[in-house]
Amino acid sequence: MFRLNNTSMFRSFFRAPLSTATEAIKSVEAAAVELDKLYKTVQIELRGNDPAVLTSFVKFATTAGNYLNVQSHSWHLRKPTHTRFTVLKSVHIYKKHRVQYEFRTYYSFISYKHLTESTASTLLEYIERNLPEGVALKATSVELQQLPEYLLEQDPEQFTDDSNKVSHV
Amino acid sequence: MNIQLLQCARMNYSSSRISHKTISISLIWRRMNCTVGSTTEEIVIPQKIPRGPTDILRALESTIVKDPTAAHYKFHDDPYLIPNSNLGKRSLSMAQEAGRKAAHWVRKENVDLFQHKEAEPFINMFAPPKVYKEDSIVSIDDLKECIEKVNVDDSILVYKLLKGKSVEIELEVMQSMLELLCFYNSQDSLPEEFIEERWFRQSAKGERQRKTWKDGAFAEEIFISIKEPNAEAYSAIIQGMGKYYQIDRATQLFEEAKQKGLTLNVNTYNTLIEAGNLLKENYDMRWSYIVQLLNEMNDKKLKPNLGTLNALLYCLSSMGSKVSKDYALKSLSEFRKFGIEPSLASWSFILQIYCKERGPTSTILFDIMNEIENKEHMIRDIRDVNFFVTAMNICRYHLNDVSLAKRVDKLLHYGNNYNLIGDSFRESLYYRHFFILSVNSEPIQEFMQNVYDKLVPHIYTPELSVIEEILKSIEISGAIEFLPKLWSDMIIFDLCRKESILNFVIDIMISNEPKNDPDLVEKFANIGADIYEKVMNQNEMKTNLITVTGDMLGNIMVLFLRNKSFDKAWDLFITLDKQQQKVLGVPRFESLSALIDACIEEKVPSKAILCLAYAADVGYENVDELAKELQSKLTLDETHLQKLSKIVGQHVIIETNE
Amino acid sequence: MANPPHMIAHRKSWNSWNTSNLDGGLRPSETAIEDVFIRKFMIGTWHALFVSEIIVKRQHNIIRIGGIIRRSISARKMYFLIGYTEELLSFWLQCPVKLELQTVQDKRDVIFKYI
Structure with missing residues (x-):
């Protein structure tokens, strides 16, 4: 299960791709030409104060992805996060009479599947430029990389055992 | 992690x-699988597509086509705030710029209030401005910063402060300071942010070559304070002087530098070539001077650049001798060998050389267009902006060729070439030529559809002369359905002040009666009413009044009658009759007879008789026939007959009675 | 009230739009103060011209200010004010400021409900 790191979050920033190991991908040419990175998923978390704005933006982002032949899947959390303040209603005395204010943060997610770095950067930039006011975006991506040479050269049996050990999530 | x-x-x-x-x-x-064989999939990773930071924006921009129905984007998008006329466009954009200047002034006045720097990411343009006063503590870095930011006044102040503290300034800094001062003639030019003022500054009106170099200004002071001026210093000061037309001192310094055996750079020689234009009297001496300079460049192994080519062509264009055409082509081919492609400025000079007004027609523009078509051009010389205006000018006056003009227009709209139109004066000149050429060459329907509707009013607002040409074309072709639209545009652009054009419009309406179109008749009558109101309600105190002629009013009357608005026509007639001192001249006979016919139709013989009386007063001769007609068509009673007899004479009536 | 609090996000929306009040939003207090400054500045500079609330939207770096104004001054004067406001506010707030105003002939046209 992905656990989002609670590092400082800005309006929209691109988190460092999480690299994971794989054996099945072969590397092609040498470093003379820079190769694209492959992203398994690019997940976008949207936060906003107004659920209607979020749903329309999700529609926009998924349609933009469709035009670039990127499949996407979107969902939203049913309940928002409430931040509440209960303050005194009057300037002086009257402790029994209060006013309550709350901020609501609605969450929405979009997940694009199987992109390359060029597509991902283009799509993300286009979406970010069209972010409506009052909506915050956080992008997380999972990269696919080839398993490094030194791991392949090791005994594959040992490798399987290792993966069994580190099984807790 | x-x-x-x-x-x-x-x-x-x-x-x-x-x-x-x-x-x-x-x-x-x-x-x-490995043991078995080769059924593992191969995953081919594609190459990364490198993208710059603004590539996506440019891609999005390429999807937008210029919308002719929308105003320029600098105007606020609101119907009240969109300008219609040329004057409106100019005043509104300059007003906005004035607001910006006011904000800059407020910031300068209250510098201490604007010192905060809290933006993240920080934008340098909004940074608090650095102010240097007489007592501020400065260092050489401050001077370098001022020079980099191209602040002439500030850099002079900082320099003086440094000198006051006897700080030793190294030669490089002095050189860059000298270059800055020479380029700007020791004074601050208009800051680059004030784009509207730059756009509207009419720099093309006859570039008078007055000497504007400030003698003894700070630039020369710096030059003097450099003890051992090297080649760079001499180059800088000579170029500065040449730019601001201080030719005598420039050549003097040039001789000095040559005596000292210094090799000046290419741009200095370019400046001197252009200066030679003013220096020598006749063409041969100029050319020999230029050749001398070129030989010197050759001796010192200086490689010529685009500036040299343009300087040569500029001199040749103002020489106008028989051999200049020859020399021009030769220079072009020579420079091609050096690998220097001519820029748009070179082409405009060539056009000027070849297509002289009184000379033979030259089709060189066709060849030039073949060369430069369908390419995106960057500005490489400050005179490149003259090209499009010159080309359109030649298309109109010299060649009179619409298809070539369209090619030029297409080139202008290719990619980013529109940036090369220069300022607002050149743009309006360009479109003026284009419009008049199109109107005179193309059938009026095509012109209105393709050119007029697209460009007016947002891209180009036509001037009076252009509207006159369009009206002429309408008159010739009889395409009067365009007249109402043109008239409403004329009102919006505020072009209805000249008497001649009003008369022209009325004449067209009179001579072309719309046969099957009652709508058009009504519109014509409305136009007539507009003109009538305008003309009668002029402010007496203003200059350039439109003289109200009887002819004009008579014509308007006919328009009303065609539209069957008898009352309005009658009111007009009353005005004619009563206010004779305001009206110059009398209406034509046809108008009066038309009025009488209408009176007969409306069965108001008294009015008809009034009209007849007027006609007789004026002295028209065919009043008798009109009277007879009146009698035959309407029954007149005694009073009428009496009046009639007074007007035309007894014999007419007696005849009919018999 | 015309639209009581339970109508927020149904029929009633906000006058300033930004992300400072979300979970993990940055500088809420400075943003609010800036909005107060912007509103006071606009009301003062465009004297007796605004007939609607002043809407402040923040997108990335840009602040967009919207509102409806009356046509009581000429277009030239309005352009002067537009240039002046945009420039001065961008100097003060250190970011690009864009004005998006709409004019209306009669201020009574803006009223949609009498309470």
Whole structure:
């Protein structure tokens, strides 16, 4: 299960791709030409104060992805996060009479599947430029990389055992 | 970080949530596969497409086509705030610029209030401005910064402060300071932010070559304070002087530098070539001077650049001797050999050389267009902006060719070439030529559809002369359905002040009666009413009054009558009759007879008789026939007959009575 | 009230739009103060011209200010004010400021409900 790191979050920033190991991908040419990175998923978390704005933006982002032949899947959390303040209603005395204010943060997610770095950067930039006011975006991506040479050269049996050990999530 | 995620050993794109059993099975599968043979998939990773920071914006921009129905984007998008006339466009954009200047002034006045720097990411344009006063403590870095930011006044102040503290300034800094001062003639030019003022500054009106160099200004002071001026210093000061037309001193310094044996740079020689234009009297001496300079450049092994080519062509264009055409072409081919492609400025000079007004027609523009078509051009010389205006000018006056003009227009709209139109004066000149050429060459329907509707009013607002040409074309072709639209545009652009054009419009309406179109008749009558109101309600105090002629009013009357608005026509007639001192001249006979005919139709013989009386007063001769007609068509009673007899004479009536 | 609090996000929306009040939003107090400054500045500079609330939207770096104004001054004067406001506010707030105003002939046209 992905656990989002609670590092400082800005309006929209691109988190460092999480690299994971794989054996099945072969590397092609040498470093003379820079190769694209492959992203398994690019997940976008949207936060906003107004659920209607979020749903329309999700529609926009998924349609933009469709035009670039990127499949996407979107969902939203049913309940928002409430931040509440209960303050005194009057300037002086009257402790029994209060006013309550709350901020609501609605969450929405979009997940694009199987992109390359060029597509991902283009799509993300286009979406970010069209972010409506009052909506915050956080992008997380999972990269696919080839398993490094030194791991392949090791005994594959040992490798399987290792993966069994580190099984807790 | 996130070691728990590394555990997910990926395998053929499987997700991280796959259980371990699956993983091990896949592993085994893979190993078995390895032993078997070559059925593993090969994944080919494509190359990364490098993208710059603004590439996506440019891609989005390329999808937008210029919308002719929308005003320029600098105007606020609101119907009240969109300008219609040329004057409106100019005043509104300059007003906005004035607001910006006011904000800059407020900031300068209250510098201490604007010192905060809290933006993240920080933008340098909004940074608090650095102010240097007489007592501020400065260092050489401040001077360098001022020079970099191209602040002439500030840099002079800082320099003086440094000198006051006897700080030794190294030669490089002095050189860059000298270059800055020479380029700007020791004074601050208009800051680059004030784009509207730059756009509207009419610099093309006859570039008078007055000497504007400030003698003894700070630039020369710096030059003097450099003890051992080297080639660079001499180059800088000579170029500065040449730019601001201080030719005598420039050549003097040039001789000095030559005596000292210094090799000046190419741009200095370019400046001197252009200066030679003013220096020598006749063409041969100029050319020999230029050749001398070129030989010197050759001796000192200086490579000529685009500036040299343009300087040569500029001199040749103002020489106008018989051999200048020859020399021009030769220079072009020579420079091609050096690998220097001519820029748009060179082409405009060539056009000027070849297509002289009184000379033979030259089709060189066709060849030039073949060269430069369908290419995106960058500005490489400040005189490149003259090209499009010159080309359109030649298309109109010299060649009179619409298809070539369209090619030029297409080139202008190719890619980013519109940036090369220069300022607002050149743009309006360009479109003026284009419009008049199109109107005179194309059938009026095509002109209105393709050119007029697209460009007016937002891209170009036509001037009076252009509207006159369009009206002429309408008159010739009789395409009067365009007249109402043209008239409403004329009102919007505020072009209805000249008497001649009003008369022209009325004449067209009179001579072309719309046969099948009652709508058009009504519109014509409305136009007539507009003109009538305008003309009668002029402010007496203003200059350039439109003289109200009887002819004009008579014509308007006819328009009303055609539209069957008898009352209005009658009112007009009353005005004619009563206010004779205001009206110059009398209406034509046809108008009066038309009025009488209408009176007969309306069965108001008294009015008809009034009209007849007027006609007789004026002295028209065919009043008798009119009277007879009146009698025959309407029954007149005694009073009428009496009046009639007074007007035309007894014999007419007696005849009919018999 | 015309639209009581339970109508927020149904029929009633906000006058300033930004992300400072979300979970993990940055500088809420400075943003609010800036909005107060912007509103006071606009009301003062465009004297007796605004007939609607002043809407402040923040997108990335840009602040967009919207509102409806009356046509009581000429277009030239309005352009002067537009240039002046945009420039001065961008100097003060250190970011690009864009004005998006709409004019209306009669201020009574803006009223949609009498309470």
